[in-house]
Amino acid sequence: MTTLTDTPEIVGRGNREGADLFREWFNDLDATAKSGGTAAYVFVMGSINEILKSFDLPVTFPEINSLQTAVRRVAHEYLEDAEDYGYSPDICGYVKADVGTQLRGGEHPMAQIPKPGLTVLTNACNTYIKWAEIWERMYGTPMFTIDIPGTRQEGLITLPGEHDFEGDRTYVETQLKELITLCEEVTGTKFDIDKFREVLGYANTMSASWERILELNAASPSLFNALTDGTIYLGVANGLRGTREGAEYFERLVEEMEYKAAKGIGQAIEEKYRLIFVGVPCYPIFRRFNELFTDWGGTFVNSTYLWFASGGTNRGFQYDLDNPLTSLAEGVLISVRDAMDSMFHQNRAIADMAENFDVDGVIYHPIKSCRTVSTGLADGRKHMTEQLGIPSLFIESDMMDRRVVSEAQMKNRIDAFFEGLAARERQSLASQKG
Amino acid sequence: MTLTTTPATTRVFTEWHDKSLDDALVECRDMVESAEFELVQRWRDQGGKVAGHFQVYFPEEIVHAAGMLPFKVRGAPVEPTDSDSHFGSYLCSILKTSLELALTNTVEMEMFVSHPICDAARNLAAIWGRNTDYPAQILYLPQNPNSAGSVDYLVHEYDRVRRLAEQVSGATITDDDLRASIVVFNENRRLLRELYDIKRETPWLIAAEDAYALVALAGMIPREEHNELLTALLPQIKERGLKKEDRIRVVFEGGFCEQPPFDLIRMLGRTCYVVDDDLLIGLRYITEDVPTEGTPLRQLAESYIDRSSYSPVQHDLRKPKEDMLKARIAGAKADAAILAAAKMCEPGLEEQVTYTHTLDDDEIAYFVSEFEENMSSFDQLELQLETFAENLLFA
Numbered sequence: 001m002t003t004l005t006d007t008p009e010i011v012g013r014g015n016r017e018g019a020d021l022f023r024e025w026f027n028d029l030d031a032t033a034k035s036g037g038t039a040a041y042v043f044v045m046g047s048i049n050e051i052l053k054s055f056d057l058p059v060t061f062p063e064i065n066s067l068q069t070a071v072r073r074v075a076h077e078y079l080e081d082a083e084d085y086g087y088s089p090d091i092c093g094y095v096k097a098d099v100g101t102q103l104r105g106g107e108h109p110m111a112q113i114p115k116p117g118l119t120v121l122t123n124a125c126n127t128y129i130k131w132a133e134i135w136e137r138m139y140g141t142p143m144f145t146i147d148i149p150g151t152r153q154e155g156l157i158t159l160p161g162e163h164d165f166e167g168d169r170t171y172v173e174t175q176l177k178e179l180i181t182l183c184e185e186v187t188g189t190k191f192d193i194d195k196f197r198e199v200l201g202y203a204n205t206m207s208a209s210w211e212r213i214l215e216l217n218a219a220s221p222s223l224f225n226a227l228t229d230g231t232i233y234l235g236v237a238n239g240l241r242g243t244r245e246g247a248e249y250f251e252r253l254v255e256e257m258e259y260k261a262a263k264g265i266g267q268a269i270e271e272k273y274r275l276i277f278v279g280v281p282c283y284p285i286f287r288r289f290n291e292l293f294t295d296w297g298g299t300f301v302n303s304t305y306l307w308f309a310s311g312g313t314n315r316g317f318q319y320d321l322d323n324p325l326t327s328l329a330e331g332v333l334i335s336v337r338d339a340m341d342s343m344f345h346q347n348r349a350i351a352d353m354a355e356n357f358d359v360d361g362v363i364y365h366p367i368k369s370c371r372t373v374s375t376g377l378a379d380g381r382k383h384m385t386e387q388l389g390i391p392s393l394f395i396e397s398d399m400m401d402r403r404v405v406s407e408a409q410m411k412n413r414i415d416a417f418f419e420g421l422a423a424r425e426r427q428s429l430a431s432q433k434g
Numbered sequence: 435m436t437l438t439t440t441p442a443t444t445r446v447f448t449e450w451h452d453k454s455l456d457d458a459l460v461e462c463r464d465m466v467e468s469a470e471f472e473l474v475q476r477w478r479d480q481g482g483k484v485a486g487h488f489q490v491y492f493p494e495e496i497v498h499a500a501g502m503l504p505f506k507v508r509g510a511p512v513e514p515t516d517s518d519s520h521f522g523s524y525l526c527s528i529l530k531t532s533l534e535l536a537l538t539n540t541v542e543m544e545m546f547v548s549h550p551i552c553d554a555a556r557n558l559a560a561i562w563g564r565n566t567d568y569p570a571q572i573l574y575l576p577q578n579p580n581s582a583g584s585v586d587y588l589v590h591e592y593d594r595v596r597r598l599a600e601q602v603s604g605a606t607i608t609d610d611d612l613r614a615s616i617v618v619f620n621e622n623r624r625l626l627r628e629l630y631d632i633k634r635e636t637p638w639l640i641a642a643e644d645a646y647a648l649v650a651l652a653g654m655i656p657r658e659e660h661n662e663l664l665t666a667l668l669p670q671i672k673e674r675g676l677k678k679e680d681r682i683r684v685v686f687e688g689g690f691c692e693q694p695p696f697d698l699i700r701m702l703g704r705t706c707y708v709v710d711d712d713l714l715i716g717l718r719y720i721t722e723d724v725p726t727e728g729t730p731l732r733q734l735a736e737s738y739i740d741r742s743s744y745s746p747v748q749h750d751l752r753k754p755k756e757d758m759l760k761a762r763i764a765g766a767k768a769d770a771a772i773l774a775a776a777k778m779c780e781p782g783l784e785e786q787v788t789y790t791h792t793l794d795d796d797e798i799a800y801f802v803s804e805f806e807e808n809m810s811s812f813d814q815l816e817l818q819l820e821t822f823a824e825n826l827l828f829a
Contacts, residue, residue: 085787086786086787086790086791087783087784087787088775088783088784088786090524090777090778090780090783091780091783091784092780095784123550123577123578125553126550126551126552126553126556126747126780126781127553127780129577129749130746130780130781130784130785132749133749133784133788134784137756137788143749143751144578145577145578145749146578147574147576147577147578147581147584147587149574149587149591150550150572150574151572152559152571152572152573152574152594153559153563153569153570153571153572154560154563154564164590164594167587167590167591168587168590170583170586170587171581171583171584171586171587171590173583174581174582174583175578175581175583178581178582343557344556344557344560345560366522366523368523368524370553371524371525371552371553371554371557371780372553372556372557374522374524375521375522375525375529375553375554375556375557375558375561376557376560376561377522378519378520378521378522379520379521379561379564379565380564382519382520383564396522396523396524
């Protein structure tokens, strides 16, 4: 249970502590690499940290490593290295930035990245598979795919106990057991069920907290920026999932958000328009991209990114510690499936957010690099407009490659979008008076 | 099967009947090149129902056992006029032209199934479903075929497809129905293997585009009818009096999903002998007969897991794709490989890097290219390919 500490210091604590934890995590990776150690390479949609942390395996998320090169404005150097190696300009920029990192022997702006000792991936993104094949070929790294069947048709979601759900769950559980065997082989350590329960307990705390934090941002004014602050929280949610530090961080973050909600403390700007973000952020100009909206009083109150890039942790799934492995299979299936749904059937997420977050607009940001997220957005927007009628903006750029990011063009379109929102507001006021 | 919509004797493609081999092949090419897919409409005109399935592999036997026509959705040489606005930029063409067929009712169907073969295509069923009024589903073929649970899972998944096909067709699919379909498809697989034997052993007897047309027809006519077509034409092809020419032997790699334009295949055939390829590999994915004893869905599942080909969209620890490609090149006694990829096709483009590095290491010649199904100018490409071929011939 959280207790409110009535001190202004609490405001912004999550960002400060999140940044510290994030840096410490990278410092640990740096130390691992420099001592000749390896790390488990994992991905945000189904890291299976719950098992890896039971074996005390250091984990690194190449997606996060890659986006950090963009945020730190050096991505182009890594992309060029990968393209010189043979990779097309038309494939995922995350993959290429990582290939660049590997070709440089792990050299990265945040740390020396350890080589992979094991790769664990899910099928939530097909590029995960192609990406892991690269390490498999470069290093001979064991590669384990946790195959997680997703929703077969929009609206047809199977539930625990149902025949089709149980078929999927059994398959996932079998694979998790096989992964445990592989981890035992790689680490030379026997699986410890009690330690596993402890890790699951930390993951439970984090999941419940993440769900609560997202829910609290329905407050008006909203408490945090889903685009910028949310990305800090995501870093911890992924990197420290299943750890005591991660669990404690999120408990304290809930405490901060509850404090802000109770005191009516919003974001740093006056909130005029409450927005949902659909897609992946524009990391090459991350801060400026956000300012293009905040300059107009636009704040991001939620995003599908906070759903899928947390691997579906937004659902707050709680593992049954009395039945840990079966429960992990169920939780991974439900959560990763949900992450996929928030990409492929994103209108359900948008409808949910629109209902609870008093939304003024939806910002669609498909990107060249990620077809998983981007392919269905134009069609999704058409149908969202028909079903919900929320004003929306569709801007394309990239999460990594500044060659396809046109700030001036984006600004024109964003300005026009807000001018449209303002005109709507005026018309609405006028009709109320009339 | 307790209810059929069209009998197994339904025939939709008769133009080749009573014609010489050359004229019959012209009819085959015309049907495959056409963007109208009128053979599918003929099936429908006879009361038949259609199950569309997107690239790469789909267990067609299941819908066939329900009396439906399995239709291979592989894009089309059309402009995506209606579908373009449903997609963003930076996407391959096949997604757009495939949806175009549905939005314009060029091909009407009762169900659509896709497999999440890539990041773009895995969105297709959702988009399809939002814009049509029939079931559009994903078949999750195992992406971890090395798991001990993969076969059981796939049996379960195939059973789900069976239930969907029953619901859509109104037929009950018994195990005996499935076995009967497996027999039909085994015969088809045997005939397709025979066609590829001709390509490998005596490529001068069949032009690349003719071989392609013969395969592609499998995706749009009843499989019994396709068996009749191949049974009639393959012996005639073998008896042709054509002479071997001085051309290099190549394997074409990169046609597992989006298909190169017909004219591109024709151009390849003018320059080289295409002795093996992965064009429409999904129609040839199972490499051996599916056993007819035992539980048919399990036999289909085991065949997919253990007796199948490869493509960039499936990871299998037992089948490193670069090794599989080298085996394909060696098996066809090819001089070189054409490593193609459809524009914006991530799996294809990513695999190209591995292939080129591997073939460099093994000193196997290759030619790298990108294509798009709607491209229409090949002069530059042909010139480059001729130069490549000459370099090998006169090295």
